[in-house]
């Protein structure tokens with residue numbers, strides 16, 4: 001018996017390394033011949049080797065990997081001069097909410113929503129978004145998926161769910177029928193969310209009175225979760241003053257509010273991508289055409305979705321981008337948030353929009369990595385490529401500091417030291433079939449294209 005056990009233990013590492021999928025194969029994973037953009041904003045570390053033991057980064061050293069007998073077996077990846085970054089964070093998502101709204105899904109049953117939400121999250125991870133914050137989701141679908149991923153039932157991103165936003169009656173431009181009114185009701189709603197597993201509180205604070213806003217912030221603080229709010233001016237300043245930790249959208253933010261945010265360390269999640277006008281989409285088209293993405297089916301579909309989402313003027317979009325640039329210059333901590341789905345492609349678009357709006361590539365990467373972890377209070381474990389941290393990593397085949405669109409050149413994604421198998425087929429349809437080839441009464445995509453004034457395959461130059 002004893003002999004058998006010893007034999008098994010000895011054989012196990014070899015067996016695992018030989019037969020199991022790459023991500024589960026060895027306890028030690030080595031990424032060598034890589035350049036590291038660590039998420040802290042310092043210079044690129046060239047020709048490096050990262051050793052991952054279990055779920056954490058054990059060492060980061062210069063030069064090639066040198067194994068020793070004592071190290072035991074390792075799964076070594078020569079990544080041929082690739083770039084390693086911290087996993088991306090999409091901090092304004094809704095896992096199931098279709099944006100723009102798809103009327104074919106008006107009567108969608110809850111189980112169907114749940115499935116779409118999970119697919120969206122898993123698709124996001126495969127794009128390199130190892131963490132997402134959900135800021136508005138019915139029935140705690142976001143919390144449930146977060147738990148399922150944490151427990152390893154499916155390989156998905158870390159999900160920091162909020163459940164439904166806390167809002168007064170008639171909040172969010174009058175759209176909320178039964179809200180929480182008064183201090184006691186607001187406190188109860190915040191507590192109820194945390195009790196149900198929320199790891200962030202989302203507010204519709206524009207319509208809240210000062211005592212309600214303060215009650216929300218105080219109650220969330222007391223329970224150790226942060227508060228983020230959908231805001232526009234006037235009212236954004238009041239939210240920052242009341243201690244809201246993060247602003248979503250920030251429509252029309254004044255210089256005064258931006259200054260106060262910088263002073264108080266308030267995060268800003270501008271969601272530029274959901275405020276685009278046709279002229280900015282054209283700008284992006286030109287960049288994507290240069291990079292050879294103009295004929296990519298997914299990109300073409302996304303262009304349509306973004307354009308359909310735009311109900312605002314070019315002046316409005318220009319103003320929001322000016323606010324973003326100004327916030328960056330003032331030292332406000334920025335976040336990447338797409339609002340629209342799917343999480344992955346829309347997250348990429350938001351990062352590209354940061355650069356087109358005048359934020360540097362490096363600051364965009366910090367917004368997409370370190371700042372998300374800091375917002376979530378997890379900077380000790382996540383957000384940067386450093387020894388001791390969890391190995392949530394993205395490997396890119398080209399340098400994103402030279403061209404931010406190189407974030408699309410995904411070579412490898414790791415979450416907690418597990419390599420995501422990007423070649424594994426999830427099904428015969430993709431996430432895009434919800435938009436494109438689902439049985440829709442009027443042809444959702446066609447409607448979108450018409451509303452957006454696009455024809456398939458067009459690029460900026462031939463519009």
Ligand SMILES: [Zn+2]
Pocket residue numbers: 092093094135136339
């Ligand atoms: Zn939203």
